[in-house]
Amino acid sequence: MLAYTLRRLFSMIPLLILVSVVVFSLAHLMPGDPFSGEIDPNNTSTDYIEEMREKLGYNDPITVQYKRWVTNFVQGDLGKSTTYKKPVLDVIVERLPNTIFLALAALIITYILAFILGMYSGRKPYTVGDNLIATFNYTGIAIPQYIIAIVAIYFFAFQLGWLPSNGSVTPGLEEGTFAYWNDRMLHVILPAITLGLFSTASYTQFLRNDIIQNSEMDYVRSARARGTSESHIYNQHILRNSIIPLVTFFGFDLATLIGGAIITETIFTYPGIGMLFIDSVNTRDYPVVMSLTLLFSLLTLVGNLVSDLLYGVVDPRIRY
Amino acid sequence: MKESPYDKKLLEIKNLQTGFIMDGKLHNAITDIHMDVKPKEVVGVVGESGCGKSVLSLSIMQLLPMANSKIAAGEILFNGKDLTKLPDKEMRHIRGKDIAMIFQEPMTALNPVFTIGFQLKEALFNHIAISKKDAREKAIHLLRQVGISRPDKVVNEYPHQLSGGMRQRVMIAIAISLHPKLLIADEPTTALDVTVQAQILELLNEIQNEEDMAIMLITHDLGVVAEMADRVIVMYAGQIVETSNVINLFHSPKHPYTEALLNSIPKIDEDISKLHTIQGIVPSLQNMPKTGCRFADRCPKAFEDCSKITPKLAEVVDGHHARCLLYEQCYPNPSNKQEGVNL
Numbered sequence A: 001m002l003a004y005t006l007r008r009l010f011s012m013i014p015l016l017i018l019v020s021v022v023v024f025s026l027a028h029l030m031p032g033d034p035f036s037g038e039i040d041p042n043n044t045s046t047d048y049i050e051e052m053r054e055k056l057g058y059n060d061p062i063t064v065q066y067k068r069w070v071t072n073f074v075q076g077d078l079g080k081s082t083t084y085k086k087p088v089l090d091v092i093v094e095r096l097p098n099t100i101f102l103a104l105a106a107l108i109i110t111y112i113l114a115f116i117l118g119m120y121s122g123r124k125p126y127t128v129g130d131n132l133i134a135t136f137n138y139t140g141i142a143i144p145q146y147i148i149a150i151v152a153i154y155f156f157a158f159q160l161g162w163l164p165s166n167g168s169v170t171p172g173l174e175e176g177t178f179a180y181w182n183d184r185m186l187h188v189i190l191p192a193i194t195l196g197l198f199s200t201a202s203y204t205q206f207l208r209n210d211i212i213q214n215s216e217m218d219y220v221r222s223a224r225a226r227g228t229s230e231s232h233i234y235n236q237h238i239l240r241n242s243i244i245p246l247v248t249f250f251g252f253d254l255a256t257l258i259g260g261a262i263i264t265e266t267i268f269t270y271p272g273i274g275m276l277f278i279d280s281v282n283t284r285d286y287p288v289v290m291s292l293t294l295l296f297s298l299l300t301l302v303g304n305l306v307s308d309l310l311y312g313v314v315d316p317r318i319r320y
Numbered sequence B: 001m002k003e004s005p006y007d008k009k010l011l012e013i014k015n016l017q018t019g020f021i022m023d024g025k026l027h028n029a030i031t032d033i034h035m036d037v038k039p040k041e042v043v044g045v046v047g048e049s050g051c052g053k054s055v056l057s058l059s060i061m062q063l064l065p066m067a068n069s070k071i072a073a074g075e076i077l078f079n080g081k082d083l084t085k086l087p088d089k090e091m092r093h094i095r096g097k098d099i100a101m102i103f104q105e106p107m108t109a110l111n112p113v114f115t116i117g118f119q120l121k122e123a124l125f126n127h128i129a130i131s132k133k134d135a136r137e138k139a140i141h142l143l144r145q146v147g148i149s150r151p152d153k154v155v156n157e158y159p160h161q162l163s164g165g166m167r168q169r170v171m172i173a174i175a176i177s178l179h180p181k182l183l184i185a186d187e188p189t190t191a192l193d194v195t196v197q198a199q200i201l202e203l204l205n206e207i208q209n210e211e212d213m214a215i216m217l218i219t220h221d222l223g224v225v226a227e228m229a230d231r232v233i234v235m236y237a238g239q240i241v242e243t244s245n246v247i248n249l250f251h252s253p254k255h256p257y258t259e260a261l262l263n264s265i266p267k268i269d270e271d272i273s274k275l276h277t278i279q280g281i282v283p284s285l286q287n288m289p290k291t292g293c294r295f296a297d298r299c300p301k302a303f304e305d306c307s308k309i310t311p312k313l314a315e316v317v318d319g320h321h322a323r324c325l326l327y328e329q330c331y332p333n334p335s336n337k338q339e340g341v342n343l
C-alpha cells in the first residue's frame, strides 16, 4: 500500500506541471496584469511604470517568469496578494479553516442523511416513503445550488429567523468559548445544507438502487437459506457491499465540496477560500487566483488517490 | 399398504402449484406436484432447463422471489408442518437448521466482502447459542470435514481467494453445520469442472452416510442420478411425468420423455454422431397447452388422444408412476375417457 501510494503521488507530478503551465498561461492571457494591483494610482508616469515592471521581472522572457514562479511556489512562496498586500499563503491559511469547517459539516450532513434515507428506500422500494424521498431527491438534483441557497436564506433566515444568513461568526464573540462555537455552528448550517444537498440527493438514490440490486444477488438468497434474518441481511450483508462505492465517493467529494463552496460561500458571504477565489478574480489578484487554482487541482488529484486507497480498505478483493 | 416406520415421510408435497404474476396474470411454473422424501433417502429430480426444478426447491424453502411469485395451491408438509402457512420467523428457524440448501453457482453464493469464517459462523449463530471461540473451532472442524486443507487458514480468507470447487465445499459445510434432516442441492455441480464435479458428488455421498440426512438432488444429469439417487422424479414443463426407484427408471422407463432423456445420454460403445436429442423446446409459461399432454408436440409416440386429453399421474406398475396416455390408468376418468384440463 505504501509503495502504491508513493507511486501514485509520484505520478501526480507531470499532471501538476501541466496544470501549472495552463494556469500560468491563462493568467497571462487575462486582461490587465498582476502588476496592476501594485501600481501607485497617483503616479501614472510611464517611466515609473516601466521601472517597476523591470524591477518586478515582468519584462523577462515568459519562460524565465514561469521558472521563477514555479521555483518560488515549491519553496512555499506563493507570491504576494495584490489586494491584501501580504503573502498569498497567509491569506489562504487565514480562510482555509472556515472552508474546512463548512466542508466537514456538509460531509457529515450528507453521509448521515444519505445513509438513513437510502437504507430506508432500498429496503422498502416503491412504497410511499420511498416515493417521497425520491421526489425530494430529484427536486434537489434538478434545482441549481444558488436558487436553493436563496430560497433557504429567504425562509430560514428572513421569514423564520432561525438561522443567520451570512458570515461565519457573529463579530465580538470571544474565540474558544461555547457561545463562539455554537454561533459558528449556527452560521454553517444553511451553507452546509445547501452545499451538501446535491450529494445527499444523489448518494441517497445511489445507495437505494445499489441496495435493491444487491438484494437480488445470489449471496442474499444463500444467506436467507441458512436462516439469516432480514435485518442482518440488510444491515450486514447488503450494506457492507453497498458501502464500497459510497466510501470511494468520499475522495471525489473533497474536490467537489471545495468547488461547490465557491458558489455557496459567495451567496452566504461566508469567508472561506471559495469566496476568496471569486473576490480575487474580481480584483484581478492573480497570485491568489493562480495559487487557489493549483490548490483545487491538487485537491482533485489527492481526492482521486484517497478514493482509490479507501477502495482498497473497504473492498477485500482489492489489495494494493 | 401397511405403515412401517420406514414409510414415515420427512417431506410431503401435495398438489403444489407455484406461479409467477406476469402482466397481471398468474402463470404457473409448476402444477400438480405430489411427491415425498423419506428420512435418509436420496431423491433425484431431473428434467430439462426451465421445467421448474428450481421453482420447486425454492417453494420448499419459501425463498421464491418476493416480487412476483405466488404459491397458488397445495401443501408442503415438513415433519407434518405446512411450510406454506408458517410465519416468516418460524420458517427462518427451519431454514439452515432442519432444511438446508446449496445452489448451482458457488462463485456467487458467498458474500464477497465477508470471510468464509464469518459466513460459516453466521449459520451457527442464527440457530444456536454458541460462543465466538467455539463457533470458530466448529467452523474449522466443518471445513476439515468437507475436505478443505489448512482449514484454520481458509477460515480467515475471502471467497475470491478460493476456487469454485472449494467454494462449493464451503457451501456444503455451511449447509451441514447444524445437521439438517433434509438437504436440497439444486444442481450443485453444474457450474464445476468435470473432475471437481466427481469430487463434490463423492463428498455429498460421504456426508449423506455420515450425517444420515435425506437429500433432494436436483440435476439434469441422469448419470449423477444413477450414481446417487434411491428414487427419481422426472419433471417436464412444470409437472412430474414419471417417478420410480432408480433401478426401474433406468431399466424400464415408462414415459416417452424419460426414454428420450435416457437415449440422449452418450454411451461409450456408441457412435457419437448418432447421439439422440429431443426435438423441439419446452413450451414457455405463457404458452402451456390448455388441454392434452404437455409433451405432445415433441413426443415420438404421440397419437390422437394426446392433444385432446390431459393425462394424470398414475401408478402404472407397482410403485412406478407415469403421466402418459399410453397407459390406461392415466386417463383422467378411465371409464369414459373424459378430458381433463391443465392448470
Ligand SMILES: Nc1ncnc2c1ncn2[C@@H]1O[C@H](COP(=O)(O)OP(=O)(O)OP(=O)(O)O)[C@@H](O)[C@H]1O
Pocket (backbone or CB within 6 Å): B020, B029, B047, B048, B049, B050, B051, B052, B053, B054, B055, B056, B065, B068, B220, B284, B285
Ligand atoms: N422470477 C421469475 N419470474 C418469472 N418466471 C420465472 C421466474 N423464475 C423462474 N421462472 C420461470 O419458471 C420456469 C421454471 O424455472 P426454473 O428456474 O424452476 O427451471 P429449472 O428447471 O430450475 O431450470 P434450470 O435447469 O435451468 O435451472 C421457467 O419457465 C422460468 O422462466
Ligand code: SF4
Pocket (backbone or CB within 6 Å): B255, B256, B257, B293, B294, B295, B296, B297, B299, B300, B301, B302, B303, B306, B311, B323, B324, B325, B326
Ligand atoms: S401422452 Fe401422448 S404425447 Fe404425452 S407422452 Fe404419452 S404418448 Fe407422448
Ligand SMILES: [Mg+2]
Pocket (backbone or CB within 6 Å): B053, B054, B055, B186, B187
Ligand atoms: Mg434451476
